[in-house]
Amino acid sequence: MPEAPEVEVVRLGLASGLTGRRFAEVAVGRDRVVRRTSRTALIAGLTGARVDEVDRHGKYLIIGLDTGRSAMIHLRMSGQVLLVDGDAGAPAHTHVDARLDDGRRMLFVDPRTFGEVVVFDPMRVADEVPELARLGPDPLRDGLDLAALRAGLRSRRRALKPLLLDQSFIAGIGNIYADEICHRARLRPTRRSDGLGLAAERRLASAIVDVLREAVAAGGSTLSDAQYVGVDGRPGEFQREHRVHARPGARCSTCGRGRIRRSTVAQRGTYHCPVCQR
DNA sequence: AAACAAACCTGTGCGC
DNA sequence: TGCGCACAGGTTTGTT
Incomplete structure (x- = not known):
């Protein structure tokens, strides 16, 4: 499922394929993906507009237009953005x-239709796309400030994994990377976020940035359902480097002793090593 | 404040 | 082989 690394790979593809281009003609096949506004609003907002930049915050793609407005695309679980030839x-x-x-086309494809596309006014983001205004820092874009992370972990007394999944805490981490980050930091997903101690907090900060960066470098993660692909339709490779996620029973690569265990945390399938993640 | 559940969808993969 | 059903997941919303 697309999380920050996958969306970043899409962003890079769109930045090279869309920047400086104008939308010439826009067709909407299903109203559900434009449910926030309307089919006519999306068509009017894109048609004739030139792309100035392609940005990302967490899992949200933001396409800056020369009209002063922006297009927001969220892939949710099964969305894809593809750049294809005109024919x-x-x-x-x-x-x-x-x-x-230039004759090419940008497609938004989404079997489960949880994703959406909307054109909004960035000056009124808090009104028009409120969840975007509530996002926490993006570790890939903004880096991660250790002091701020420590303060956040201590003030929000929650289990670690649900906190990592909270987009207002840190933007862009989803179920796959939450598991991989907890494993890299050798912390139990259910460990309380307050009282980790400095050493564990440092490990966590490093794990967040390192895992996300490595995932981008590998082109993101494509699981067996093959939902995630880049704008060229190619899957990612980072799933090969997953150490815990969707690997029940595997021997732990960190300690060599534990077997990866599946459990449910915060209504999500969760994988961890019971031996070295404490 | 946080934990929990349900809702939104549809393709996939399992058990029988 | 075919059928039915649980499951997956990001986010919001509502409830405890």
Whole structure:
């Protein structure tokens, strides 16, 4: 499922394929993906607009337009953004088909239709896309300030994994990377966030940044359902480097003694090593 | 404040 | 082989 690293790989692809291009013609196949506003609002907001920049905050893609407005795309669980040739066929579940002034097309594809596309006014983001205004820092974009992280961990008395999944705490971590980060930091997903101690807090800060960066370098994670692909349709490779997620029974690569165990934490399938994650 | 559950969807993979 | 059903997951919303 797309988390910050996967969305970053998409962002890089869009930045090279969209920047400076204009949307020439926009078709919306299914109203559900434009539910925040409307089909006509998306078409009016994109058509004729030139892309100035492609940004990202957490799992949210933000396409800055020369009209002063921005397009927000969220992939949720099964969304894909593809750049294809003008005469290419559109895959099943293509809900937005936007032709560019160079003849190529940007497609938004999403079988489960949880994802969305909306054009909004960045000056009114708190009103128009409130969840975007509530996001915490993005470790890939902004880095991670150790003092701020420590204060946050201590003030929010929660289990570690649910806190990592909280987008207002840190933006961009989802179920896969929460597991991988906890394992890298050798911390139990259910460990209380307050009272970790400086050494563990440092390990956690490093793990967050390192795991996310390594995942971007590997092109993101594509699980067996193959939902995530880049704008060129290619899957990522980081799943090969997963040490715990979706690997029940595997021998722990850190301690060599534990077996990866599956459990449920915060309503999410969770994997950890009971021996070295404390 | 935090934990929990349900809702939104549909393709996949399992058990029988 | 075919059918039915649980499951997956990001986020919001509502309840305890």
